[in-house]
Amino acid sequence: MRLVGYLRVSSTGQLDGYGFDVQRADIERWAKANGHKIVEWFTDAVTGKYDAPDRPGLTEALQMVRRPAQAEGIVVGKLDRLARALTVQEAILALVWREGASVFTAEDGEVQQDDPDDPMRTAIRQVQGVFAELDRKTVVKRLRDGRRAKAATGRKAVGEYAYGFAGQGQGRERDAAPEPTEQAAVYRIMELRESGASFRVIASTLDAEGHKPRRAAAWSAMSVRNIVQRQEPRPR
Helix, strand or coil: CEEEEEEEECCCCCCCCCCHHHHHHHHHHHHHHHCCEEEEEEEEECCCCCCHHHCHHHHHHHHHHCCCCCCCEEEECCHHHCCCCHHHHHHHHHHHHHCCCEEEECCCEECCCCCCCCHHHHHHHHHHHHHHHHHHHHHHHHHHHHHHHHHHCCCCCCCCCCCCEEEECCHHHCEEEECHHHHHHHHHHHHHHHCCCCHHHHHHHHHHHCCCCCCCCCCCHHHHHHHHHHHCCCCC
């Protein structure tokens, strides 16, 4: 059969470790062993909770199976690559089957359509979907709990580090650490401010001396002011 290969990973970092390369290798191995031809590949890097319209790769794959001359079905590495939310999984399967096409997984072969004489078939597939959805929610909760625990210790849990600092370490141990180049700029800002220079004058001086802001092409009075305010002790 002519099949479309579909690959999906999480945009949050591929939490389950089943990345594009591994999925593709599994599919190619399965297709070769079973005499199928992969005519096109589509990929999405999204979270499993999104519906099909939010996944351009899946949308294109579905469009191909609507034209039997192009593809007769879709193959994924595992069923949860279609979706890790049960309702989305079942909706995608229904769309493919309605077009007279087939769905395969490299893990278990063809996903059989519902049969009123064999309700257990549907139940087993849906149980797999339930556990995939539970797994996603468990991972999300574990990450959220980790961020809360990290924040409770006074370390930075999420978001961007202030100018003068960069992330250091891995996982829960990751935290802000001084960034030498930016720290030099911060020191110069405070030195000029203590001498009575205005924010605008400091910005011009930094540009002239080659100190770089993090994103902008040049320093502004507002960016200098924000750094000064972070450095000055807050009144109690």
